Amino acid sequence: MKKTYLLAPGPTPVPETVNLDMASPMIHHRTPQFSQVFAEAAEDAKYLFQTNQDVMILASTGTGAMEGCITNLFSPGDKVLVVNGGKFGERWGKISETYGLVPVWHKVEWGQCVKAEDLKDILDKEPDIKAILVQASETSTTVSHPIEEISKLTRDRDDLLLVVDGITAVGVYPLPMDAWGIDALVTGSQKALMLPPGLALVSFSEKAWKANESSKCPRFYFDLKKERKNLADKTTAYTPAVSLVTGLRSVLKNLREEGIDNVHKRHNRLARATRAAVKALGLNPVAPDAPADSATGLFVPEGVDGGKLVKSLRDDFGVTLAGGQDQWKGKVVRIAHLGYVDTFDTIVAVAALEMALKKFGHDVPMGKGVAAAQEVLLEAY
Amino acid sequence: MKKTYLLAPGPTPVPETVNLDMASPMIHHRTPQFSQVFAEAAEDAKYLFQTNQDVMILASTGTGAMEGCITNLFSPGDKVLVVNGGKFGERWGKISETYGLVPVWHKVEWGQCVKAEDLKDILDKEPDIKAILVQASETSTTVSHPIEEISKLTRDRDDLLLVVDGITAVGVYPLPMDAWGIDALVTGSQKALMLPPGLALVSFSEKAWKANESSKCPRFYFDLKKERKNLADKTTAYTPAVSLVTGLRSVLKNLREEGIDNVHKRHNRLARATRAAVKALGLNPVAPDAPADSATGLFVPEGVDGGKLVKSLRDDFGVTLAGGQDQWKGKVVRIAHLGYVDTFDTIVAVAALEMALKKFGHDVPMGKGVAAAQEVLLEAY
Numbered sequence A, B: 001m002k003k004t005y006l007l008a009p010g011p012t013p014v015p016e017t018v019n020l021d022m023a024s025p026m027i028h029h030r031t032p033q034f035s036q037v038f039a040e041a042a043e044d045a046k047y048l049f050q051t052n053q054d055v056m057i058l059a060s061t062g063t064g065a066m067e068g069c070i071t072n073l074f075s076p077g078d079k080v081l082v083v084n085g086g087k088f089g090e091r092w093g094k095i096s097e098t099y100g101l102v103p104v105w106h107k108v109e110w111g112q113c114v115k116a117e118d119l120k121d122i123l124d125k126e127p128d129i130k131a132i133l134v135q136a137s138e139t140s141t142t143v144s145h146p147i148e149e150i151s152k153l154t155r156d157r158d159d160l161l162l163v164v165d166g167i168t169a170v171g172v173y174p175l176p177m178d179a180w181g182i183d184a185l186v187t188g189s190q191k192a193l194m195l196p197p198g199l200a201l202v203s204f205s206e207k208a209w210k211a212n213e214s215s216k217c218p219r220f221y222f223d224l225k226k227e228r229k230n231l232a233d234k235t236t237a238y239t240p241a242v243s244l245v246t247g248l249r250s251v252l253k254n255l256r257e258e259g260i261d262n263v264h265k266r267h268n269r270l271a272r273a274t275r276a277a278v279k280a281l282g283l284n285p286v287a288p289d290a291p292a293d294s295a296t297g298l299f300v301p302e303g304v305d306g307g308k309l310v311k312s313l314r315d316d317f318g319v320t321l322a323g324g325q326d327q328w329k330g331k332v333v334r335i336a337h338l339g340y341v342d343t344f345d346t347i348v349a350v351a352a353l354e355m356a357l358k359k360f361g362h363d364v365p366m367g368k369g370v371a372a373a374q375e376v377l378l379e380a381y
Helices: A016-021 A032-049 A062-073 A086-097 A116-125 A146-153 A206-214 A224-232 A242-258 A262-282 A306-315 A343-359 A367-380 B016-020 B032-049 B062-073 B087-098 B116-125 B147-154 B207-212 B222-234 B241-257 B260-280 B307-315 B343-361 B368-380
Strands: A057-059 A079-084 A102-107 A129-135 A159-165 A183-189 A200-204 A295-299 A333-338 B055-058 B080-085 B100-108 B129-135 B162-167 B182-188 B200-204 B293-301 B330-334
Touching: A016 A242, A032 A057, A032 A183, A032 A200, A032 A242, A057 A062, A057 A224, A062 A159, A062 A183, A062 A200, A062 A224, A079 A086, A079 A116, A079 B032, A086 A102, A086 A129, A086 A159, A102 A116, A116 A129, A129 A146, A146 A159, A159 A206, A200 B055, A206 A224, A242 A262, A262 A295, A262 A343, A262 A367, A295 B147, A306 A333, A306 A343, A306 B055, A306 B062, A333 A343, A333 B062, A333 B241, A343 A367, A367 B182, B032 B055, B032 B182, B032 B200, B032 B241, B055 B062, B055 B222, B062 B087, B062 B162, B062 B182, B062 B200, B062 B207, B062 B222, B080 B087, B080 B116, B080 B222, B087 B100, B087 B129, B100 B116, B116 B147, B129 B147, B147 B162, B162 B207, B200 B207, B207 B222, B241 B260, B260 B293, B260 B343, B260 B368, B307 B343, B343 B368
Parallel strands: A079 A102, A079 A129, A129 A159, A159 A183, B080 B100, B080 B129, B129 B162, B162 B182
Antiparallel strands: A057 A200, A183 A200, A295 A333, B055 B200, B182 B200, B293 B330
């Protein structure tokens, strides 16, 4: 017997009640019964996005909705400013290139957040840039980019869009779409929404819908104008992922009941507790200056093989954390705070990290990280 | 209390055990645990497709995989022959147009199947056509197109592909991809695979992979070459729909145990039983000459409002069938035989149809259709 714990930055654990809800008998998607489920989910998604705009629900993972942002807002030849501070920033650029856009790559060191003033300088030099493409939370580096600051560069310009990948940020920390003037916001089901992967949510501002009118990239499955039209009739253009939408309605109802501020506070508390633990253990955080509340990354101490550490945590201890991606492969551990994760999951993650580090020969004071986390976690009680 | 029955051509009922399997605790997708689930599903998918080629598993519905066929095999300007005998044939053409291909529309009357010799005539006149795009089963008209016949036109030509939408045909009746030389074959999870919607499966022949090399349409989320490369490492390019893939492994294991021939026989028996019932009741089938075993369509008798009939069947009797689409809206009822549907579901559907027709004032001899169905269904016992 070995119990298992999932604290990776997606997929995240699914609440047992939501799993059972999704296991309800299948219903047909062109019925008033499903339309009601769908409409309720779409309505509560607006609350989550803090927007009055429609939120489209797609049968794909987040990358599909990112592609939808590119193909529905731009045309081949359009110049876009890509904040490339990690694996997912890079993805914005790759999708742009695929569709013939001209990305202006702004490289940001892994572990650092982008500086809004640097983006301003680029925009001043290249006034024909049509959008800033950025992550709210760059999952690969556990960095939070300053979206509110960046939105000040775009919100008063009719010819410049702010397109935000909020896949590990929506439902984690404040990202009020309308208040900040975010033009396109994307999230996925398997992060703060605590559902299995397979759904993406995306919303456009009025400014974005205007850009959509002149956008010439080809799109069919991810035709968001068509989805918006269908949404008004409480349906989708193509068959929706019925069971996942059923789960979405459940989790959004729960999140709404918890209250978006409390949801944000919960993630922040778990993140601060984990950061306190990392500090107490004398480990180096990977994003010291602008950590996201979605996940906490730390460098594996000298002499410890990060790949083996993460593998042992998973296979020996039963605790699934995430390792590093790309240039940080084998060097980093990431502990997620996303979704259906609470006080004692965080204690488990920190305790397991301490024990695994000791097993791998690193001199760790057992319980010191746990104690530091406890001090923060106690706030909630 | 009212029990409900789902006999629409997708989504179809999900077996209770598979629902529970999909409700298992979430696992991370970049782990040996998930890789094993994924690899087993992908392997059994080859059995289902009757192919030695890789079968890619996508987090989308079938339409996404149809788009993937177009964008991964062709270039703007390519001429393709579209068999337009219903709503889904039309979709092939619309996707082609979206990506700048030049569809040669071959209109087929609703309820009729395409004639291979007519396609041959077109190909003879237009030798630069690069593919035939066709449905195996045109769900909107319940027609089965003669794929084996059509494959004889394409299989010996290096410059002509056969691209088949098998969404309501794969796992229903024989469509042996390798034996017939089908170049691209697509299906979706919510049909014969008896899963919730949200997964698409697609496989390419060697000839199709060769066409992929020179194809210039843009694609990112549906980049099948990238998916094939990842499949070799037992993973996907982007996050897979973990719970649905878990369900896919279960149903494919069951189908393999049942045996593909028996799976086909099961669908055929239910279809023949329903057709016998339709005939016994003196109703007119919509696809008299080439009915697919996926669903049986019939014209609603004069004087009965088909829309109200289907609504009453669903809301009063608890039996969800499908109405007609587009030009057949309000005129047609479709009874599906797809997936987790058996002898007594078919009896229920026929009995409910008889009762609902009588309720709507049509003179139906109660039980006559049921009796005709029973005679066929008894074969299995």
